[in-house]
Amino acid sequence: MPDLTRPLQECLAAMDDKHNLQEVLRRYPADRDELIALLRLSVDLGALEAPAADPAFRLRARNRMLAAATHRRQARRWNPLAVLPRPVVRVAYAGALAAALLVGGLTAAAGSSNSLPGDPLYGVKLGVERAQLATTFDSAARAQLELQIADARLAEAQRLFAAGRVNDGVRGMAQYDTAVTQFHQSIASTALDVRAVDDLSRSMDDRAARADASLKALAGTLAAGGDPEAAAAVTRTRSHVDQAWSGSKQDLQSRGSVSHPGDQRTKPPGGAP
Amino acid sequence: MKTSDDALIRRAQALDAGALAELYDRHFDGIYRYLFTRVRHHADAEDLTEQVFLKMVDSIHRYRPRGVAFSSWLYRIAHNLLVDRYRRAGREPMELTDQVRDVRPHADPAALAQHSEERRRLLAAVNRLTQEQQQVITMRFIDNLAVDEIARLMRRRVGAIHSMQHRALASLYRFLLETEPAEARRA
Numbered sequence: 170m171p172d173l174t175r176p177l178q179e180c181l182a183a184m185d186d187k188h189n190l191q192e193v194l195r196r197y198p199a200d201r202d203e204l205i206a207l208l209r210l211s212v213d214l215g216a217l218e219a220p221a222a223d224p225a226f227r228l229r230a231r232n233r234m235l236a237a238a239t240h241r242r243q244a245r246r247w248n249p250l251a252v253l254p255r256p257v258v259r260v261a262y263a264g265a266l267a268a269a270l271l272v273g274g275l276t277a278a279a280g281s282s283n284s285l286p287g288d289p290l291y292g293v294k295l296g297v298e299r300a301q302l303a304t305t306f307d308s309a310a311r312a313q314l315e316l317q318i319a320d321a322r323l324a325e326a327q328r329l330f331a332a333g334r335v336n337d338g339v340r341g342m343a344q345y346d347t348a349v350t351q352f353h354q355s356i357a358s359t360a361l362d363v364r365a366v367d368d369l370s371r372s373m374d375d376r377a378a379r380a381d382a383s384l385k386a387l388a389g390t391l392a393a394g395g396d397p398e399a400a401a402a403v404t405r406t407r408s409h410v411d412q413a414w415s416g417s418k419q420d421l422q423s424r425g426s427v428s429h430p431g432d433q434r435t436k437p438p439g440g441a442p
Numbered sequence: 443m444k445t446s447d448d449a450l451i452r453r454a455q456a457l458d459a460g461a462l463a464e465l466y467d468r469h470f471d472g473i474y475r476y477l478f479t480r481v482r483h484h485a486d487a488e489d490l491t492e493q494v495f496l497k498m499v500d501s502i503h504r505y506r507p508r509g510v511a512f513s514s515w516l517y518r519i520a521h522n523l524l525v526d527r528y529r530r531a532g533r534e535p536m537e538l539t540d541q542v543r544d545v546r547p548h549a550d551p552a553a554l555a556q557h558s559e560e561r562r563r564l565l566a567a568v569n570r571l572t573q574e575q576q577q578v579i580t581m582r583f584i585d586n587l588a589v590d591e592i593a594r595l596m597r598r599r600v601g602a603i604h605s606m607q608h609r610a611l612a613s614l615y616r617f618l619l620e621t622e623p624a625e626a627r628r629a
Contacts, residue, residue, distance in 0.1 A: 173612075174604050174605050177604075177608050178604045181607075206615055207608075207611045207615060210614055210618075211582075211583050211611060213564055214564070214568075215583050216561070217479050217564065217565070217584055219479050219487075219584065222470070222474045222491070223488070230470075230492040231463065231467075231495075233496070234492075234498075235463060237496050237499045238457045238462050238499045239457075239459070241500070242457040343525060350572065350573060350574070353572075354510045354514065357602070408570055409570075412609070412613060415609065416574070416609065419605060419609070423601065423605065
């Protein structure tokens with residue numbers, strides 16, 4: 170389907186403002202049918218409107234939330250770290266974790282790299298990842314790290330399925346989905362220079378293609394092995410991450426073209442003006 | 443506006459009751475509608491909405507104001523709770539949407555059945571979108587928010603919301619075509 174972002178935007182604006190929609194559609198004769206299909210869909214979505222919540226429930230839930238906050242605030246008084254500013258806590262946490270890892274033995278950290286959910290060392294593996302994220306302050310490096318973490322989640326899910334731990338594998342797929350979404354949201358809200366955008370685009374394209382192929386194969390294997398529910402879960406993850414990758418790609422492309430005019434993108438660093 | 447939002451969130455991270463109540467009031471309707479649209483059941487939507495805000499209190503100290511928009515963070519919690527619930531129940535999101543019923547008294551049974559089926563297919567297709575796309579679609583076409591308001595809530599550029607809106611509708615259209623009944627394709 171071609172990129173109809175702009176024509177769709179004009180059509181929706183015409184509908185919102187009660188202007189003549191046909192006039193807008195006449196400007197896009199080649200895309201008219203597709204635009205009408207998308208506009209019908211937007212109207213159908215409007216019919217899914219949800220009723221307002223019960224005001225009594227709204228008040229009850231608000232009071233419960235505030236009671237939970239009070240309880241938590243009282244518990245916090247016993248935590249000396251809570252009074253420190255958040256960046257200090259983050260650095261302190263990262264430092265303490267790093268020291269603990271050093272003192273406790275780098276062996277455990279290294280040994281945890283192949284661990285799977287449910288293994289005793291899996292918590293160490295996640296802790297190492299959190300420490301790496303907490304101590305990576307460069308946006309581009311952080312995004313690359315998030316990609317690697319997504320890779321790790323996918324590899325774990327595949328190994329869990331291969332080991333016959335189907336339920337854990339399905340949970341692993343959800344973790345992979347979350348990791349890709351986290352990457353997508355992270356780059357959407359982070360400033361990146363042109364070089365970082367290009368590097369990330371390349372890394373992402375490679376991963377997206379490899380992940381898509383392996384998820385497709387995995388879903389096929391599970392379906393053939395008589396596990397349609399697990400196959401459906403993998404297919405759903407495949408669909409989600411495919412869209413997340415596409416969104417990230419478009420986001421990076423628009424970032425590049427918005428903040429850096431096209432001619433600058435192809436220039437080598439330090440090139441002639 | 444962004445500064446005041448950030449200040450509000452900082453106060454909420456210190457578990458200030460006024461700030462938490464303000465965040466609750468700002469986001470309650472959106473979160474409730476997001477959840478109701480998916481489960482189509484008042485008690486379930488209420489239960490999940492309450493859990494979202496309790497979870498917000500539990501983990502707001504982990505939210506980074508320079509990261510994703512606060513509303514996106516909250517919707518992510520809602521989405522995860524929804525997925526957890528389906529998983530615990532051992533069924534797929536689509537099965538819950540089977541419960542969708544059209545309660546219009548004037549609808550004849552055949553039209554009612556067809557409408558219910560179309561709505562079920564539409565909800566199933568919405569469930570296949572990414573969480574972020576679901577959020578945009580819900581805000582734009584169900585809550586009828588303007589694009590610039592959505593951009594502000596999600597802390598994204600207006601152009602990015604337009605683009606995401608198009609991608610979401612195009613994906614929905616594709617998903618619906620994939621599941622279109624054979625007789626409709628022949629017609």
